[in-house]
Amino acid sequence: xxxxxxxxxxxxxxxxxxxxxxxxxxxxxxxxxxxxxxxxxxxxxxxxxxxxxxxxxxxxxxxxxxxxxxxxxxxxxxxxxxxxxxxxxxxxxxxxxxxxxxxxxxxxxxxxxxxxxxxxxxxxxxxxxxxxxxxxxxxxxxxxxxxxxxxxxxxxxxxxxxxxxxxxxxxxxxxxxxxxxxxxxxxxxxxxxxxxxxxxxxxxxxxxxxxxxxxxxxxxxxxxxxxxxxxxxxxxxxxxxxxxxxxxxxxxxxxxxxxxxxxxxxxxxxxxxxxxxxxxxxxxxxxxxxxxxxxxxxxxxxxxxxx
Amino acid sequence: xxxxxxxxxxxxxxxxxxxxxxxxxxxxxxxxxxxxxxxxxxxxxxxxxxxxxxxxxxxxxxxxxxxxxxxxxxxxxxxxxxxxxxxxxxxxxxxxxxxxxxxxxxxxxxxxxxxxxxxxxxxxxxxxxxxxxxxxxxxxxxxxxxxxxxxxxxxxxxxxxxxxxxxxxxxxxxxxxxxxxxxxxxxxxxxxxxxxxxxxxxxxxxxxxxxxxxxxxxxxxxxxxxxxxxxxxxxxxxxxxxxxxxxxxxxxxxxxxxxxxxxxxxxxx
Ligand SMILES: Cc1cc2nc3c(=O)[nH]c(=O)nc-3n(C[C@H](O)[C@H](O)[C@H](O)COP(=O)(O)OP(=O)(O)OC[C@H]3O[C@@H](n4cnc5c(N)ncnc54)[C@H](O)[C@@H]3O)c2cc1C
Ligand SMILES: Cc1cc2nc3c(=O)[nH]c(=O)nc-3n(C[C@H](O)[C@H](O)[C@H](O)COP(=O)(O)O)c2cc1C
Ligand code: FES
Numbered sequence: 001x002x003x004x005x006x007x008x009x010x011x012x013x014x015x016x017x018x019x020x021x022x023x024x025x026x027x028x029x030x031x032x033x034x035x036x037x038x039x040x041x042x043x044x045x046x047x048x049x050x051x052x053x054x055x056x057x058x059x060x061x062x063x064x065x066x067x068x069x070x071x072x073x074x075x076x077x078x079x080x081x082x083x084x085x086x087x088x089x090x091x092x093x094x095x096x097x098x099x100x101x102x103x104x105x106x107x108x109x110x111x112x113x114x115x116x117x118x119x120x121x122x123x124x125x126x127x128x129x130x131x132x133x134x135x136x137x138x139x140x141x142x143x144x145x146x147x148x149x150x151x152x153x154x155x156x157x158x159x160x161x162x163x164x165x166x167x168x169x170x171x172x173x174x175x176x177x178x179x180x181x182x183x184x185x186x187x188x189x190x191x192x193x194x195x196x197x198x199x200x201x202x203x204x205x206x207x208x209x210x211x212x213x214x215x216x217x218x219x220x221x222x223x224x225x226x227x228x229x230x231x232x233x234x235x236x237x238x239x240x241x242x243x244x245x246x247x248x249x250x251x252x253x254x255x256x257x258x259x260x261x262x263x264x265x266x267x268x269x270x271x272x273x274x275x276x277x278x279x280x281x282x283x284x285x286x287x288x289x290x291x292x293x294x295x296x297x298x299x300x301x302x303x304x305x306x307x
Numbered sequence: 308x309x310x311x312x313x314x315x316x317x318x319x320x321x322x323x324x325x326x327x328x329x330x331x332x333x334x335x336x337x338x339x340x341x342x343x344x345x346x347x348x349x350x351x352x353x354x355x356x357x358x359x360x361x362x363x364x365x366x367x368x369x370x371x372x373x374x375x376x377x378x379x380x381x382x383x384x385x386x387x388x389x390x391x392x393x394x395x396x397x398x399x400x401x402x403x404x405x406x407x408x409x410x411x412x413x414x415x416x417x418x419x420x421x422x423x424x425x426x427x428x429x430x431x432x433x434x435x436x437x438x439x440x441x442x443x444x445x446x447x448x449x450x451x452x453x454x455x456x457x458x459x460x461x462x463x464x465x466x467x468x469x470x471x472x473x474x475x476x477x478x479x480x481x482x483x484x485x486x487x488x489x490x491x492x493x494x495x496x497x498x499x500x501x502x503x504x505x506x507x508x509x510x511x512x513x514x515x516x517x518x519x520x521x522x523x524x525x526x527x528x529x530x531x532x533x534x535x536x537x538x539x540x541x542x543x544x545x546x547x548x549x550x551x552x553x554x555x556x557x558x559x560x561x562x563x564x565x566x567x568x569x570x571x572x573x574x575x576x
Contacts, residue, residue: 027542027543028537028541028542029541030540030541030542030543033540034537034539034540034541034563035539035541037323037324037539038324038325038326050543058556058557058558059543059546059558060546061546061548061558062533062534062545062546062547062548062558063533063534064534064543064544064545064546065371065534065535065536065542065544065545066534067369067370067371068370069368069370070370071370072370072371072536074536074542074544076542076543076544076546079543079546079558221370222370270370270536272537272541273371273372273536273537273538273542274364274370274371274372275326275364275409276326276411276537276539277326
C-alpha cells in the first residue's frame with residue numbers, strides 16, 4: 001500500500017497511546033477470542049470488553065436479538081462472568097496483544113460502580129469505561145445516565161476510586177446530551193464515549209407480542225450513525241476531554257465522519273456481525289482517506305467539521 | 308493491509324472458521340417454499356462437521372447474517388436446504404449459478420459421533436431435517452446401521468427422502484396423512500429400537516423425542532435454533548437456557564456451545 005511517507009495514526013487518549021483510532025465497542029467483541037480467529041487484535045487501537053458487573057450475570061432470556069432496518073436491537077442484559085473472573089481469566093489472554101484494554105464496567109448502585117472502579121484500577125487494564133446506561137435500583141430503575149444530578153453523583157463517587165483514566169460512556173436516551181456530558185466532565189470524567197444503544201422496540205404483528213424477551217432493547221448499527229454523529233458533535237461543542245465516538249460505524253468514511261464531528265478515536269460495534277474483518281477494513285480505508293487527502297496526522301481530523 | 312493484521316491468531320487451520328467467498332453452482336426449488344442451494348466452498352467443505360452451520364450474508368434489506376445448517380458436503384461443495392421465511396431466505400432463493408455468497412463457517416459444535424452405537428436413529432421435523440443428512444452419512448461411514456424418522460406437515464413439505472433412504476432405513480410421517488405414515492415422528496420412535504438419537508426440528512418435537520430417549524435410556528442429542536447476531540460467540544445474542552451439572556440455570560449460546568446439545572442439558576421450559 002502506498003502509505004503517505006510519514007502518516008501518524010497514533011492517538012493520545014487521556015494519557016494512553018492508542019496505536020490507531022480504531023477500537024471495538026463493548027459487548028460486540030466479547031473478550032477477543034472469537035474475532036481473534038479472523039484477525040489479529042493487535043491491529044486495533046483498543047478493545048472495550050463485554051460490560052462487567054460485580055458478580056456473574058446470567059443475562060436475559062431469549063430472544064435477545066431482533067433485526068431492524070439497517071441495524072439491530074439487543075437485550076443481552078449484561079451477561080458476563082463477573083469482574084473477578086475477568087481479571088483472572090481474561091486479562092492474561094488480552095495482554096498477549098499489542099492493544100489497549102478498555103474495561104467496561106456497570107453497576108446498579110453508586111456503591112457498585114465505586115467497587116468496580118476500585119477493583120479494576122488495580123488490574124492490568126489501560127482505561128476504564130463506565131457504562132452509565134444502567135438502571136439505578138435506588139431510583140426506580142431510571143438509568144444513571146439520564147439525569148445530570150445522577151451522573152454527577154455516580155461519576156464523582158467513582159472517580160475517587162479511579163487509578164486509571166476514567167471514560168464515562170453516555171446514554172443517547174436523553175433530551176440534552178451536552179448537559180449530561182458537562183455533568184460527567186464536571187464530576188471528573190477524563191474522557192467520554194458515546195453513543196450507547198438507543199432504546200427501541202419491535203412487535204411481531206402475527207403474535208402481537210414484542211420480539212424481544214425484555215420487550216424493549218438497544219438499537220445499534222448503521223441506522224444510528226447520524227444520531228451518533230450529531231451527539232458527538234454536540235458533546236464536542238460542550239466539553240474539552242477526549243471523545244471515543246461510536247454508533248453505526250461500518251466504513252472508513254463513517255469513521256472519518258465521526259472524527260470530524262469531534263471524536264478523537266472511534267469504536268466499531270454491530271458492524272462486526274456483518275463483517276468480522278470490519279475494523280481492519282475501516283483502518284485500511286481510513287489510511288487510504290488520509291493518503292488521498294495528504295493528511296499526515298489523523299489527529300488533525302478531530303473536530304474538523306467545517307460549518 | 309500488513310501481514311500482521313491479516314494473520315489470524317488461532318493457527319489451527321481446520322477448526323478455525325473462515326470468511327469465504329463462495330460461488331453458487333446450483334439453486335433448485337424443491338417445493339413451494341423450500342430450496343436447495345449448492346455452492347463451491349472448498350475452504351468450508353474441509354472444515355464441515357455434521358450439525359455445524361454457516362452464517363450467510365444476504366442482500367436486500369437484511370443487516371444480520373442468516374444461519375443455515377450444512378446439509379451435505381461433496382467434493383469442495385456445500386449443500387444447503389432452506390425454507391423461505393422472510394427477506395433473507397427469499398433473497399437466498401433468488402440466487403443463480405455464478406453468483407457469489409459471503410459465508411462465515413463452519414460454525415458451532417455439531418453432533419458428537421462417538422457414542423452413537425450400532426443403531427443410531429436420526430429424527431427430523433420439517434426444516435430441521437437437512438442437518439441430519441450429513442450426520443447420518445457420518446454414522447454410516449463409521450460402521451453404524453443408522454435409521455431415520457422424518458416428519459413433515461404434509462406431502463408438499465417432504466424433502467430429502469431419497470437421500471436418507473440411500474443411507475439406511477427411512478420412515479416418513481406427515482401430520483395430515485397426505486404422504487407416508489399418518490402421525491408424528493414420536494409415534495414411530497416409541498416403537499423402534501435404537502442405541503442413540505440425534506434430532507433436529509421444532510422445539511416441541513425435540514422435547515418429546517428427548518423424553519422418549521430418556522425413557523429408553525439412550526443418549527440423545529438435539530440441535531437448537533435461536534436468533535443470531537455474530538454467529539461465533541461474541542455478542543451473546545443467541546442464548547438458550549441450560550441446566551448446569553449442579554442443577555442451576557445458565558444461558559449457553561447456540562452458535563458456540565451448540566447448535567447441538569446433549570438433551571439432558573436443555574431446559575425445555
Ligand atoms: C443453527 C441454525 C441452523 C439453521 N438451519 C436452517 C436450515 O438448514 N434451513 C432453514 O431453512 N432454516 C434454518 N435455520 C433458520 C433460519 O436461520 C431462519 O429461518 C432465517 O434466519 C430466517 O431469515 P429470514 O430473513 O428469511 O426471515 P425473517 O423473518 O425476515 O428474519 C428476521 C430475523 O429473525 C431471525 N430468525 C427468524 N427465524 C429464525 C429462526 N427460526 N432461527 C433463527 N433466527 C431466526 C433472522 O435471522 C432475522 O434476524 C437455522 C437456524 C439456526 C439458528
Ligand atoms: C450485542 C450488543 C451488546 C452490547 N453490550 C454492551 C455492554 O455490555 N456495555 C456497553 O457499554 N455497551 C454495550 N453495547 C453498546 C455498544 O458498545 C455500542 O455503544 C453501540 O452498539 C453503538 O455502536 P454500533 O452501532 O457500532 O454497534 C452493546 C451493543 C450490542 C450490539
Ligand atoms: S450469535 Fe453472537 S453469541 Fe451467538
